[in-house]
Amino acid sequence: MKKARLRPLSLIIMAIAAGAAAPMSALAHQDDVAQLAAQEMAAADTVYKVHFPNLKLARKAAISFHANLLASNYDEGYLVMELNEREQAKLSRFGFTFEPATEWVEKRNQVLTTMQEMTQLRQELRSSGDGAMIAQDVALRGIPGYECYETVEETFAVAGDMVATYPNLATWIDVGNSWEKNQGLGGHDIRVLKLTNRSTGGQKPILFINSAIHAREFTTAPLTLDFARTLLSGYGTDADITWILDHHEVHLMLHTNPDGRKKAETGILWRKNTNQNYCGSTSNKRGADLNRNFTFGWNSANGSSGDQCNDTYRGPRPGSEPETQAIESYVRSIFPDRRGSGKNDAAPADTSGIHLDIHSYSELVLWPWGDTSTAAPNGQALQTLGRKFAWFNGYTPQQSIGLYPTDGTSDGVSYGELGVAAYTFELGTDFFQSCSVYDGKIKPDNLRALIYAAKVVRTPYLTPAGPDVTSVSLSVNGSAATLAASATDTRFSSRNGREPVQAIAQAEYYIDVPPWKAGAEPVALASTDGRFDEGTEELTGSIDTSGLSEGKHTVFVRARDAAGNWGAVSAAFLEVGDDSGGGNSQYEYANTTSQAIPDRGSVTSQITVPADAPAASSATVSVTIDHTYQGDVRLTLSKGGRSVIVKNNNGRDSSRGSKTYTASISASQFNGLTGAWTLTAQDVYSRDTGSLTSWKLVLDK
Structure with missing residues (x-):
């Protein structure tokens, strides 16, 4: 515990x-x-189970009678409300019926x-x-x-x-x-x-x-x-x-x-x-x-x-x-x-x-x-x-x-x-x-x-109509980086009507200067299947890093739908290192898309090591998380049905903030190092939250 x-x-x-x-x-x-609590408990005879004729009217009643609302049991067909005779009469006109909420009142009084x-x-x-x-x-x-x-x-x-x-x-x-x-x-x-x-x-x-x-x-x-x-x-x-x-x-x-x-x-x-x-x-x-x-x-x-x-x-x-x-x-x-x-x-x-x-x-x-x-x-x-x-x-x-x-x-x-x-x-x-x-x-x-x-918030009457970029990942290989992203025009609730969904028509990235700033330079991204014709598209592109200064850069990605709507920007960090000393950046594969780790939930993140990657017998995995209670988090790396724990949860570890965890893995453990890797970040305990910031695999020479 x-x-x-x-x-x-x-x-x-x-x-x-x-x-x-x-x-x-x-x-x-x-x-x-x-005394105030006693006044509240004395009003028990004005608290009712209000049975609604249909869910649509129940939602509308929850708006109009929000001040009266005490509990909602939509699956069971009733709301609990505190009502006077005039308010009951107004609801009766729409087909609502009433009975004393005896059980709810008893529970409320106990609490x-x-x-x-x-x-x-x-x-x-x-x-x-x-x-x-x-x-x-x-x-x-x-x-x-x-x-x-x-x-x-x-x-x-x-x-x-x-x-x-x-x-x-x-x-x-x-x-x-x-x-x-x-x-x-x-x-x-x-x-x-x-x-x-x-x-x-x-x-x-x-x-x-x-x-x-x-x-x-x-x-x-x-x-x-x-x-x-x-x-x-x-x-x-x-x-x-x-x-x-x-x-x-x-x-x-x-x-x-x-x-x-x-x-x-x-x-x-x-x-x-x-x-x-x-x-x-x-x-x-x-x-x-x-x-x-x-x-x-x-x-x-x-x-x-x-x-x-x-x-x-x-x-x-x-x-x-x-x-x-x-x-x-x-x-x-x-x-x-x-x-x-x-x-x-x-x-x-x-x-x-x-x-x-x-x-x-x-x-x-x-x-x-x-x-x-x-x-x-x-x-x-x-x-x-x-x-x-x-x-x-x-x-x-x-x-x-x-x-x-x-x-x-x-x-x-x-x-x-x-x-x-x-x-x-x-x-x-x-x-x-x-x-x-x-x-x-x-x-x-x-x-x-x-x-x-x-x-x-910059253009709330325009941007939401466009596609969302749902993921951005970068894999560095020498003086080039491969950008992979996903865009979709489908992320609208359909619980009360539908928004039109358009095919993705265009996508682009920017380095360090976002699209709304002077001096922004767009670079086109391609669809991985060779054409833009669907509401959801996988995107790909290549970034020449040779002209970029050493250090952290921001890559902004956005997409446009066939109706001409540009959607929200999503970004990832690109780390450019100094390779003049014979470093091994060409053996590094990273995912820099940050994800919130739900309290008592989990998120997954993927890296694919291509089949033509340099041969290696071992690798180092490094995972950075930012969390208000590091002991909550367990990190598991898996591929092909096999897995290894990078970090185990520990309820006594109360450290907080950003921290990087590393582990060494071998090719023999996973039947080779190429292929699709999945990192799972799981929050085991309640109350604290954080994010999976980034992670990378570095193949050892």
């Missing part, structure tokens, strides 16, 4: 510093969380009681004054009962540590205050983690992501934080991540509603902010729904509530809440206005920028409009990118109108006002999603979608 892990001392110190101003000043105003007890235990540890007990508390990680989800303080501490570790890549920006902080009741800053290579100048397109605007949606802020980890740990070793941070910017508002999140960390299904001016200062229904408080479209379509105690209470006026003001001001500061004032004015096709609002749950990818069934003026392009996102995470892509409209939502300022491509991701199947589901599915599936968003 893997040993328990303590957080690094730097994070502990920063967490204390980050929270020092809030906890003591807020103690006098601290809610009785047991809530357990989390309350764990929260109380932590408070006692913190106030004990006993050094040993405080150290024990520090070793506890995450939200009680959900250790994979960082608390607000832990999230801010990790972000601060990222800035300290990667000062040229990360900046931690204060962009506003929460309601409680404005009132002197403790509270929190609203902060943005900005990621880009500060050494590369010029105007860079921006991917902006905010998360946890609804407090009880546990998976959202951890996913955004894990995205930051992936980008920072992959810089310099993963070619795609490196060019993304060199040429683009990623801005992450990790906690959009931190005060509300602190309530939800106790197990209470808190959704809104904590404004005590609405619904009573001690009510667990107080506050405003921040995602109904945005100025564009506020209260425009009967898609929110004027009842202060309702979970979709829109606030007394547009943008009344400080959290909403912070996000609106920040979005306006980073994106220019490229859309007209009319509802049907489209943003120009070359508009850059993407805004993602990360929510849970319902396994949906949504785009504007949500207040009308009419398509947005950029609706076709929004749909294309939405179906691409859904291909990666497996969700249902659709316009964000449900059975009824919503208004005053976060995409109002970004798309409605400014014309920036805006989407909502609804992660997973539960607000308090289990760590096993998050680590095993939600995180790996959605990290792929977020990486794609960061790739296409």
Whole structure:
């Protein structure tokens, strides 16, 4: 069994510093969380199993009644919702039926009681004054009962540590205050983690992501934080991540509603902010729904509530809440206005920028409009990118109108006002999603979608229609390198309609200068079968390395479909060595395509040693991985049904970062060294993640 892990001392110190101003000043105003929990449990008679007539209506109900949604059991034909009589009547018109959700309520109450007890235990540890007990508390990680989800303080501490570790890549920006902080009741800053290579100048397109605007949606802020980890740990070793941070910017508002999140960390299904001016200062229904408080479209379509105690209470006026003001001001500061004032004015096709609002749950990818069934003026392009996102995470892509409209939502300022491509991701199947589901599915599936968003943010209304380059590998042989790649125009979700698939018509590569930069020089790639006529093509080309300087170069590859759409760029690193001293680079075969290793999952990577390779009786395999816990990973090399372990997993090895592992193999072990080799990188334990950066086989002379 893997040993328990303590957080690094730097994070502990920063967490204390980050929270020092809030906890003591807020103690006098601290809610009785047991009383808030009791209010929630007392509402059992309003919780129903809602049986739906068909899956399409169930998805629409999950959008329109998202504030009421407590659980989804699509396979069993029902949702669990908290509903009043008026809301039941609205659903009844569409054929929904109801019965008390007795079992769900009992389970919810058990979980809530357990989390309350764990929260109380932590408070006692913190106030004990006993050094040993405080150290024990520090070793506890995450939200009680959900250790994979960082608390607000832990999230801010990790972000601060990222800035300290990667000062040229990360900046931690204060962009506003929460309601409680404005009132002197403790509270929190609203902060943005900005990621880009500060050494590369010029105007860079921006991917902006905010998360946890609804407090009880546990998976959202951890996913955004894990995205930051992936980008920072992959810089310099993963070619795609490196060019993304060199040429683009990623801005992450990790906690959009931190005060509300602190309530939800106790197990209470808190959704809104904590404004005590609405619904009573001690009510667990107080506050405003921040995602109904945005100025564009506020209260425009009967898609929110004027009842202060309702979970979709829109606030007394547009943008009344400080959290909403912070996000609106920040979005306006980073994106220019490229859309007209009319509802049907489209943003120009070359508009850059993407805004993602990360929510849970319902396994949906949504785009504007949500207040009308009419398509947005950029609706076709929004749909294309939405179906691409859904291909990666497996969700249902659709316009964000449900059975009824919503208004005053976060995409109002970004798309409605400014014309920036805006989407909502609804992660997973539960607000308090289990760590096993998050680590095993939600995180790996959605990290792929977020990486794609960061790739296409320069022209999100154009690039997603084109083919994706799915792999790039380079084999060096003397003064030449063989480039092998794959491109496909098929990666669109078909769960809610289909995108047209075109044949690949052209492919090209660039060295060091990407195609959008001045001085970029394209070199044509060929199809391995001699013609471009299919939706998926294998590509090949040769690179003359004799004129390249010694060291690491970046090879960018892109493809165009028959409709003229150029797709997203993918890249690989090309290492050029000095062969004047009689080195053996002509015996080296490498795969430099980095791949994320899913938590408790595996990835494979291939190298083919050609039949005409120099004869050798042995070889050395070198594998570089970047991981937050090296002991999680097992590396296995195989060919022709035979295998050898390059690195075994070891739960006591807590080293992190980038590391290279080597092993010697013989021709006799594998019936020769030529042929197709497969490296498998397997993550054996849960919680930590990383990537297979690159690997190579060097035939010994």
